[in-house]
Amino acid sequence: MGSYDGTTGDGVGSGAVIPAQDAERVARRDAAVRAAVEQGLLGPGSPIVGLLDVAGIRESAAALRAAFDAVAAPGMPVLHAFAVKATPLVPVLRLLRDEGIGAEVASPGELALARAAGLRPERTVLDSPAKTPAELREALALGIAVNADNPQELARIDGLMASAATRSPLGLRVNPQLGGGSIGATSTATATSKFGVALRDEGAREWIVRACRDRPWLTRLHAHTGSQGIPLSLMAQGVAEVYALAEEINRRLGRRQIDTLDIGGGMPVNFSSDATTPAFAQYARLLSEAVPGLFGGGYGLVTEFGRSLLAKHGTIVARVEYAKSAGGRPVAVTHAGVQVATRTVYAPGSWPLRIAAHDAKGHRKEGPAVVQDVAGPACFSGDLLAEGCALPLLEEGDHVAALDTGAYYFAHHYAYNSLARPGVYGFGRDETGGVAFATVRERQSVEEIVAESGGAHADSLTDPAAPGQH
Ligand SMILES: *Cc1c(COP(=O)(O)O)cnc(C)c1O
Numbered sequence: 001m002g003s004y005d006g007t008t009g010d011g012v013g014s015g016a017v018i019p020a021q022d023a024e025r026v027a028r029r030d031a032a033v034r035a036a037v038e039q040g041l042l043g044p045g046s047p048i049v050g051l052l053d054v055a056g057i058r059e060s061a062a063a064l065r066a067a068f069d070a071v072a073a074p075g076m077p078v079l080h081a082f083a084v085k086a087t088p089l090v091p092v093l094r095l096l097r098d099e100g101i102g103a104e105v106a107s108p109g110e111l112a113l114a115r116a117a118g119l120r121p122e123r124t125v126l127d128s129p130a131k132t133p134a135e136l137r138e139a140l141a142l143g144i145a146v147n148a149d150n151p152q153e154l155a156r157i158d159g160l161m162a163s164a165a166t167r168s169p170l171g172l173r174v175n176p177q178l179g180g181g182s183i184g185a186t187s188t189a190t191a192t193s194k195f196g197v198a199l200r201d202e203g204a205r206e207w208i209v210r211a212c213r214d215r216p217w218l219t220r221l222h223a224h225t226g227s228q229g230i231p232l233s234l235m236a237q238g239v240a241e242v243y244a245l246a247e248e249i250n251r252r253l254g255r256r257q258i259d260t261l262d263i264g265g266g267m268p269v270n271f272s273s274d275a276t277t278p279a280f281a282q283y284a285r286l287l288s289e290a291v292p293g294l295f296g297g298g299y300g301l302v303t304e305f306g307r308s309l310l311a312k313h314g315t316i317v318a319r320v321e322y323a324k325s326a327g328g329r330p331v332a333v334t335h336a337g338v339q340v341a342t343r344t345v346y347a348p349g350s351w352p353l354r355i356a357a358h359d360a361k362g363h364r365k366e367g368p369a370v371v372q373d374v375a376g377p378a379c380f381s382g383d384l385l386a387e388g389c390a391l392p393l394l395e396e397g398d399h400v401a402a403l404d405t406g407a408y409y410f411a412h413h414y415a416y417n418s419l420a421r422p423g424v425y426g427f428g429r430d431e432t433g434g435v436a437f438a439t440v441r442e443r444q445s446v447e448e449i450v451a452e453s454g455g456a457h458a459d460s461l462t463d464p465a466a467p468g469q470h
Contacts, residue, residue, distance in 0.1 A: 018275045025056050025312065026274050030364055032427040033317050033401055035435035037362030041425060042399065046443055047335035048318040050410030050424040054095065054438075056313035057406075060280075061099035064305060067280035071288040073297030081125045083265050084110040086306030086407040087314070089424060091440045093117035096309070104265070104304040108135055111144070125262065125302060127173065127222065129194055136160060143167035145302070147222040147262060149196055154211060154218075161217060171220025171262055172208065174199045176241035183229035183350045189238055196223065199241065205248070212249050212257055219257060220302075221246050224264025228307060229350070232267070232283055236290040239263045243291045246299065261294065262302035263287075269311040271352065271404050276312055280305075307407040314406020316340055316422070317358070320398040321377070330372035332394035336402055337376010337383040339419040340410045345376065345383055357391045358399040367392035374400055378417045411441075418453065420444040 018026075032051050036042050041049050061080075068078050081104040082096050088110060093103055094117040102123030103114035114124050121143040126135070129149045133156055139146050140160055146168055148154045157170065173196035180190045197204055212218050225238030239261075246258040270277045288295050295301075318336035325331065338345040344353050355374050357365040369390035376383040385402055394400065402409070413421040423443035430436035460466060 018273065021059065022274050022276055025053060025059075028053055028055065028427070029315055029401075029403075031435050032437075033315065033356075033358050033399065034362035035427070036317055036425070036437070037358075037360075037399065039435075039437065041423070041437060042317060042319060042362075046423060047321065048316065048340070048422040049443075050340070050405070050422050050440075051315045051317060051437075052092065052406060052424065052426045052440060053313040053315075054426045054428040057092070057095055057310065058099055060276075060309050060313065061096055061101050064280045064303075064309065065100055067284040068301070068303070070281065071284050071295045072301065073295055076295065076297045077260070077300035079123065079125075079300075079302045081123070081302055081304050082309055083304045083306030084113055087310045087411050088113055089411050089440050090117045091426065091438075092310070093119065095426075097123070101309075104306075108138075111135075111139070121167075125304065127224075127304070133160075140164065140166040140168045145169040145171065145220070145262075147171040147173045147220065149173050151197070151207070151211070154215075158215070161215075169220055169260060170215075170218055171222045171260070172197060172211065172218060173222040173224075174208070174242060174245065176200075176223055176225060176238045178225065178234055178237055178241070181226050181228075181230035181234065183227075185347075185350075189223075189225045189230075189234075199245065205245070208245065209249055209252055213253055216257060220260045220262055221249075221258055222262035222264065222302075224266060224304060227266045228268050230266055230268060232278055232286055233290075235266055235283070236286050239287055239294065240291045243294050243299075247293070256298070258299070260300035260302060262304065263294075265304040265306050265308070267305055267308035269307050269404065269407075271311075271354065273354075274312075274403075280308070310407040311404045312406060314404070314409065316402040316405045316410050318400055318402075320394050320396060320400060323393075323395045323398075329388075330370060330393060331375055332372060332398070332400065333375050333377070334385065334400050335377050336385055336400065337419075338378045338380075338416050339376070339414050340412075340422065341376070341385055341402060341405070342412065342414040343408065344385065348384070348387065353386060353405065354403045355386045355389055355391060356401040356403060357394055358401060360397040360399070362399060365392040365394075365398060377419060413444075415452075418449050420446070420449060 081102040083104045103119045104125045105111040106128035125145045126139045127147045175196040177191045177200045178189045223242045225235045318334040320332045322333040343351040359365045370393040374386040421444035424440040425437040
């Protein structure tokens with residue numbers, strides 16, 4: 001499992017020097033872990049919490065805006081739509097809205113979350129490979145931007161356009177088929193990816209040009225060339241392909257019908273240290289070099305970043321319930337496992353997490369590094385948050401912090417063993433300089449677990465009227 005050298009107790013990665021803003025984030029995080037223990041967020045009845053750094057989220061949102069402002073022509077419309085699936089929590093969406101960030105949604109649930117957060121339709125984009133007629137109708141009625149995934153979906157939209165007017169900007173998702181990155185499950189631009197119209201398939205370009213000619217309302221192109229594991233250069237190449245296609249369509253139609261390019265999200269996150277690399281500014285600069293026309297003002301721009309906005313601002317903190325030894329290997333049994341870190345547990349090679357050791361009071365734990373496993377609470381042997389990582393020896397009552405888990409981790413509960421969804425709290429400074437917490441999501445109660453698990457239907461399979469009783 002390679003490099004856990006960032007977890008030897010300093011939490012900053014082999015003692016490497018990190019920029020001041022990152023160092024401040026680390027200091028805020030350590031203070032928040034301490035305060036979570038001191039203030040009882042973590043306690044006998046709540047052995048695991050998710051923490052979110054409010055100032056950090058604001059900083060990332062500001063960095064994203066500034067990065068694109070620096071390269072975009074004056075007055076050029078730019079919408080940064082946060083990919084809601086990365087952190088589907090209403091207060092987070094509201095915080096981002098406050099920072100000028102919209103929402104990219106891909107299901108009725110995500111759309112409802114965005115609306116609950118107060119996102120306006122013109123700040124919302126609907127993608128998803130499996131939109132139902134009802135979802136499409138709702139989106140068009142609300143005036144939300146929709147990116148059609150395929151010809152059949154476009155035909156459904158044709159039907160809806162014939163019967164009602166809409167303000168929704170409409171686009172078509174294309175797959176530039178540039179190949180994958182290091183993680184198959186998040187590589188969206190392979191030749192056989194399920195997303196969008198495969199641009200290099202025979203006849204596809206011609207079909208797209210015709211589709212636009214027949215539909216003057218089809219004004220956007222959308223591509224999302226990948227997520228974690230995709231190099232920036234490949235992402236930029238995907239954007240270049242989409243830009244070239246838009247230019248070709250507009251040239252061949254003799255009108256500037258395509259007026260907006262949605263370049264998706266997918267900027268990778270550095271999970272191996274506390275350094276925020278790559279930075280949004282780096283990607284925006286690369287895009288401006290690789291696709292200069294993109295920022296010339298001829299097109300509006302939509303982005304859909306998820307992981308890169310939130311990952312570094314979330315921390316899972318869990319108590320060490322027991323510390324044992326097996327076959328000579330120390331094993332800390334904690335309350336954080338597959339239910340909050342599903343990808344890491346099932347695919348540890350692709351999604352390794354850094355773990356920081358904290359003592360019973362929440363202070364960073366000192367001591368010589370000992371190779372040990374950090375296990376979760378679920379009843380299968382593979383439920384390991386980290387295998388063979390070098391940390392100060394964890395003991396009963398200590399705490400572990402799983403770092404960089406603000407996106408696709410604790411907000412993505414997996415109900416294995418009916419483990420409760422942890423509470424999620426945002427943290428910031430109070431008036432006196434201490435750490436204050438705000439509830440983002442309550443911890444799930446045992447009663448809620450029973451209710452979600454058919455508690456109201458306990459007799460439905462056994463009462464005399466049940467199917468199979470006759
Ligand atoms: C998942 C997804 C995103 C966000 O990807 P990140 O890697 O989290 O930035 C953006 N757009 C679409 C269409 C997606 O499916």
